[in-house]
Amino acid sequence: MSGSATSERDRVQYFLDQQRQAVLAIIEDLDEAQLNTPVLPSGWTPVGLVRHLAGAEAMWFQWVVLGTQPEVTWSDGVDDPPYDPEAPFTTGHSSTAVIEQYRRQCEISNEILRSKDLDGALLGEIGFDWPGEPITDLRWVVLHMIEETARHAGHLDAVRELLDGVTGLGPR
Numbered sequence: 001m002s003g004s005a006t007s008e009r010d011r012v013q014y015f016l017d018q019q020r021q022a023v024l025a026i027i028e029d030l031d032e033a034q035l036n037t038p039v040l041p042s043g044w045t046p047v048g049l050v051r052h053l054a055g056a057e058a059m060w061f062q063w064v065v066l067g068t069q070p071e072v073t074w075s076d077g078v079d080d081p082p083y084d085p086e087a088p089f090t091t092g093h094s095s096t097a098v099i100e101q102y103r104r105q106c107e108i109s110n111e112i113l114r115s116k117d118l119d120g121a122l123l124g125e126i127g128f129d130w131p132g133e134p135i136t137d138l139r140w141v142v143l144h145m146i147e148e149t150a151r152h153a154g155h156l157d158a159v160r161e162l163l164d165g166v167t168g169l170g171p172r
Helices: 008-027 046-066 095-115 138-164
Strands: none
Touching: 008 046, 008 095, 008 138, 046 095, 046 138, 095 138
16 A cells, blocks of 8 residues: 555554454464453453454445445354453454454445545434544545454454563564
8 A cells, every 4th residue: 555546444444454463473373272361450352352353344235335234154053142341352262263253344444435535424322422533434444444343453462472472473
């Protein structure tokens, strides 16, 4: 990605994809036990955090942008429990199913990003207030997802180092 001919859509897509790739690179080569090990006192697990990111992709791009029920199917046949905002990010799904779901949700999000105007109105219901900032268009959603994904990639980076000492993974 270079030059002045690069569109704003291509730029935000690039930065979002870089953060998504970082998430996947950071957890690559962790075994099932490591992926399900809570390292911090709050109790979240690496695979639970990836599960959260898959849900955020579905909620923001499908529910908020399109106003549709998110397409969520799990390859391991495990049903999702009701969402509990107070619970740590954990999951009963296999790590393989979570990673597949995350990749699929990112693909769906990318399709939506490519098909909609960045300034286009949101068709869905947000369902909560974002303090001090109106959520008005796809541009806001994609910038939020870059921030959300980068924030959690940083969390995963630190936890990976605590789990096995590995650092510096993913595109920077």
